Amino acid sequence: MTLRSVRLEDEVILSVDGVFDGGLAPSYHQAIEDAFAAGVRRVVVDLTMATAVDGGGTAVLAATAAGCAARDTHLIIAMPRGVEAEIRDPAQVRLLLRSFEPWQDAG
Template sequence: MTLHSVLLEDEVILSVEGVFDGDVAAAYHRSMEAAYAADVRRVVVDLTMATAVDGGAAAVLAATVTGCAARGTHLIIAMPDGVEAEVTDPAQVRTLLRSFE
């Protein structure tokens, strides 16, 4: 499991490889806090190389939706099956993550 974070001016790309679980969720949360501090306008969560997402990571993603919405930040989630969606409601996270179940 690996988390890569790339900050590009007003955008951050967070890529997860392997299992997105509690261990990765902590690093992910720190990366999101840094992105918010940098006042990014767009967040891309790239799960195309993820093999599984546990409940804790799903909760962190749902919290990201809420945090981005409160800041007017666009949140894009890219999935392994080629689906890419702008997420504006925490309930959308569960729908997107069904491919990992």
């Protein structure tokens, strides 16, 4: 599992390669906190190279959604197969991830 973070002015792109699980959560959380501290207005979480997202990854993404909503920051989650969604509510994260068939059993 790998996390890459790229900041472009007021946007940050976080790319996950491999399984997004509790092991990756601390690095991801730090990247998000750094982005919020820098005043980004848009967060893109690129899961196109992710092989699965477990409960820990889902929880961190939901926390990101809550943080973005509190800061009036846009959150976009990009999924495999060209699926992209703007998330405005933490509950949308779980629905989006559950709708992606290969990850339904990832936890």
